[in-house]
Each structure stands twice: as structure tokens, then as C-alpha cells.
Amino acid sequence: MKEIRVLVVDDEAQIQRFLKPALTASNYEVLSAETGHEALRLAATQAPDIVMLDLGLPDMDGKEVLRGIRQFSQIPVIILSARDREAEKIAALDLGADDYVEKPFSIGELMARVRTALRHVSHSAAEKTRVEIEGLVVDTLKRTVTKRGIPVKLTPKEYDLLVVLVRHSGRVITHGQILSQVWGPAHKDDTQYLRVFIGQLRAKIEDDPTAPKIIMTEPGVGYRLTEPEAD
Template sequence: MSVVLVVDDEPHLRRTLAISLRARGYEVETVADGRSALQSVADRAPDVVVLDLGLPDLDGIDVLRRLRQTSTVPVIVLSARTDSSDKVEALDVGADDYVTKPFGMEEFQARVRAALRRGGEGENHPPAVRTEHFDLDFAERTATIGGDVVRLTPTEWRLLAVLARRPGHLVSQKDLLHEVWGPGYGRESNYLRVYANQLRRKLEPDPTHPRYLVTDPGQGYRFEV
């Protein structure tokens, strides 16, 4: 049974989400503040975290940043903040998805299912990639540069896997969004920009002039290996 950790300081929303998730067969733990969330992740290792940004003790972005120092658990951010810069910041820090309040319960459940698939599904892994600058082992989810391990998030691995299955070929923005985030996505090109930039900073010898993760403006991305 998959474990979902819900982190929100609104008691009514915590109860509503817990009831809905348990009705779908998930085990649910709820906490109301950031420090409790970090402790729960350390103790329980949930399969997905639902994280509100407006917490009473720590800002949700700070919680996410601390979480990413030790864990790659999929994180769905909940927030009443609608500005695109807030979404980009959350994604840049390591969120896997961003849901704006208010939201429909069916949409929320679909996001949870997609996050769980990203975090733990058994998939046909692409062959390992060896380049002059980095090595990628998709089966073991290890990335190294000169023997040093580079930490990639689950979503970064999934994005690379989609591209690595079609090396040198254009993968459209829509196809990438569908395969990485799920069929409910197709217009969130800002997600792709954020994750492509993160991967370039981590893997490319010169992130400002990418050699491996190449953008076809307005079209999609290519993985040149």
C-alpha cells in the first residue's frame, strides 16, 4: 500500500484529502508544519509528499529544499500562490508537480497517481549512456561525472529516460509532458524549461551552450549522445 504524507496547516483540507486518499486505498499520514514533515519523511519514507507552501513554521520552499538534500521522494506542491514565478521556484528547488488552490479532487487524485508512477513504477529502462562528460545508468539511477555522483530527482530521471529512448530525435513538448507528468499535461512548457535547465547545470560542461540536451525552440528537445 502506497503511503502519502499530506502537509498542510488547514485542518479541514487535511481531513478532506486524507478521506479522499484513503477511499482510493492509500495509507495517509497528515502533519501541520514543516518540521513535522521533515521528521515524518525521515521516519516513514512515504511514497509521495503533498506539501502546502504556506506553513506556520517554515516556508514550504525551505521545507522542499531541505527535503531534497536527503530524499528523492516525489513532491506535489499545493499553493494558493498563482504567480508563475512561484511555480518555477518550486519546480527549480525540486517539486515534481504544482497544484493551485482551489482544485478539484479528481484532478488531485490524478496528480497523485502520476507522482507515484514517476517515483516507483517498474519500467523498461533505456540503455546506459556513456559520454565524454558524464555517465548515466537508468536501471540503477546513478549519474556520475568523473566518478563523482550527481544527484538527480525522479522527474529528472524520467525526463532523461524519455529522451534517451530516442537519442538524436526530436521529442515534442506535448509528448514529453504526457510521458513525464501524465496525460493531463500538454501546455506546461515552463515545466520543461525548468527541468532542462536543471539538468544542464548538473550535466553539461557548458550549461549556457548545451551539447547534449538540445532545445528546438517551440518544438521540443533532443538528447544528443
């Protein structure tokens, strides 16, 4: 079985020292870069399967590294982000990052995000048409939604919103991405409008809309649908 190759791009020595043994112990091959130029060189020549990318690099903005990678590859990119860089997280996600993990982070959380991102790559060629989460079943082929076997009546826009979340399940998707995909680019800044629809959707699919377990809020960034249950 091929060893998964991870490129870690971060100029903080303690992050590199923390991540390399943890990733190696999980049977990942680790490549390291401390600058944006080195990251682009390794991404282009060493064919990593996934990239962990810090936004604050010494020679160039991490978003420029992401932009460069996206010119030749669609490999998953997980942003390693400081809490005070909310706008940069959103910009990176809109540029094509797959997810982000806030510093300081636990290795367990990071590994979970890595597994999710890699699963999305393996499933991209054959997208699932049926997912189940917390008793909710969404069948995009039949265009049906049920909760513990009972049909859930959704408006066309509520259904479209749910499908967008399902297609990105397990990963964060920004307000702007959701609004653009469901209502069109002209509405990408209508975040209050989106909150209303998320509230309506939660009222129909969550056991307790005040303590959601299916549609999770990523404060200031967007939403994340809980990872579907395994078949």
C-alpha cells in the same frame, strides 16, 4: 499489497479534512503535518511514498521543507499551490518537486497527479524507450519519431527537446529546466527562444498546433507532455 503512504503537509484544517477521507477512500494511508518541522520529522521517520506539500507553512517556507526532504530522499513531492504564487511554484519545481496542483483543486485532478508521480517512481529503474501519445510514437532506442506510422523529420534540437518532454511525460517541467537540459544552463532564461522551438515542434507532431493535445502549456511555468498511452 503494501498500502501507499501519503504525507499531507498543510496548516489549513479544511484542506486536511478534505484530503484525509478522500485519500483513505482510495486506499492510501494518510499522515498529516501542519508545520514544516513536523513534516521533516515524519518524512524522515515514517517513510511516506509521496508528499503533498503546501508552500505557505506557519514555521518555515515550504521550499525549505522540500530542500530538506531532498537531502535524504527522492520520493515524489506534489506542491499544493495558490494561484498567486507562480514564482514559488517555479522555484519549488526547480528544487526537485515533481508536480503542482493549484488551489482550489478537484480530488480527481489531484489523484491523477498522484498516480502519475508514483508511476514515474516505479518506472525510473527501467525507463521506457518507446512511448505513444495521440498517434505519435517516440522510440528513443532507435531515435525515431512517427505520427500514425509516417516518419516525422525533426532537427537535432527539436528531437532533444521532445525527448526531454517525453522523459517527464505527465508532469510539468519548467522553462528553465527544459532550456538547461537542451541548450545548457547559460540559456535557462531564454524563454522566448523556447517558445519558438515549441511552436516548431507542435507544427510537426500535433494534429492541430493551435489546439495542442500532446504538448500542453502550463502558463507562466513551463510545459507538460500528455501522459503516454498504456502498453
